[in-house]
Amino acid sequence: MSTLEARYRRLLQCYPRPWREQNGEVLIGTALDAAEAEGRTRPAAVEILQMALHGIAERATVRVALVTAIVALLCASATQVVLITSIGIVAQWGAGWLPLALGALSGILQTLSLLALLTCTGRMRPGRLVPIMLTASAAWALAFLTSWSWSVGFDRADAGLADTAFSGAFTALLGAGWALGGAVITSLVLELTHPLPRAAGYAAAGAAALVFPPVIGMTAVVPLVAALSSLALVVACVRMSVVPTGAQRSHAVDASSARVPAASPAPAMATSLSRRVGLVALACAVLGAASAAFAVAGGALTPMIDSTRAMQLGLAAGALTGIPLLWIAGVRLAARFPAHRLPVGGAIALLTAGVLMHAVDTLSGAASGGEPPWAALAPVATGVGLLVWVVSRVAALPRLLLAGAVAVAALVPLWPALMASGFLSPAIAGVVAVRALSASRIQPDRVPSRPVP
Known part of the structure; x- marks a missing residue:
């Protein structure tokens, strides 16, 4: 092996192994022929750059996008937990930058997930991924410094102190971050509008570069927004990882069309089950509505109980009416995922314990x-994460990361949901009752069997 070929093969390591096995020899042969024609004994600088950029971009798969989106969700969720539980400790130890840093890290990971999705779906040229990602990372770093500078300046002004050099650099940091963010937005819009006329693409890119960077920066400070955007990326990645494409999809359609449609094995049994579910849900709805009414008006109707105690009694009773609904959902999930009946039962047990x-x-x-009810929140959030693990149809590591991230992310929204469960349970039970009782009246038509063509 010549020295030139050895150098090209070292550059080939930038590509993932499956790509090297399929296309590596062709790329090496083409590069060696071009070098021989030009009389070179070393790879050209352009070749080194292109092979590095394209090799890294070939590693941007849906799996990479999914993992980075899940970790971004975990960072955004951790930001919410830090703000709720440790804001006093954070301020005491001078670590007010910690939630801001977690938010910036979540933004960097979300950007990487989005760019990986755009690249592996062909909506962005591979050579653009690394330059845009590096620029975006610098923009997020400046966004973090801008937020921290503003926070320090606000605290010092509130204490009657003069600005420091760092807090006084807020405007400069904001301008630099806006400029880099605008460059990232411009590059993305130009890539996405590539089929359009050039004038339209540049007009859209210019408008987006002016408007979007500060909007994205301000919304990224809110952990809930960052968590929701990360979750949206997770959903998009999961959908892409489980939906068949190309020949697989056509093969699946052909196979499904060859199946023999069979009649429902026990329509009477299904109708009876729906009726029982509907009656149980109806009883929960009635009891829950009565509990909610007592919580609101029990103090006026019962002289021996004051309004505060009536509210406590009514909300507690209303929350308990939601437990049968949890077990109904558990039975349905266990029937749908028979291989995971034990995790489903464990999740429902955790949710019940939390309620x-x-x-x-x-x-x-x-x-x-006013403090988070951790004794109730912890088992409920764990149960939610376990259910996500059951229903997720992705690889083992992303599945585990997704379950953990959702469990942490659920802590904050589950708090108000638990507080309002006494009012939410009867409403949910009413919807379940109407749907189940309506389904119990529908007699499924028998589908005649036909021979396989």
């Missing part, structure tokens, strides 16, 4: 103390 603990906290008055 019971919330009812106890409500009766004792601890739920109104």
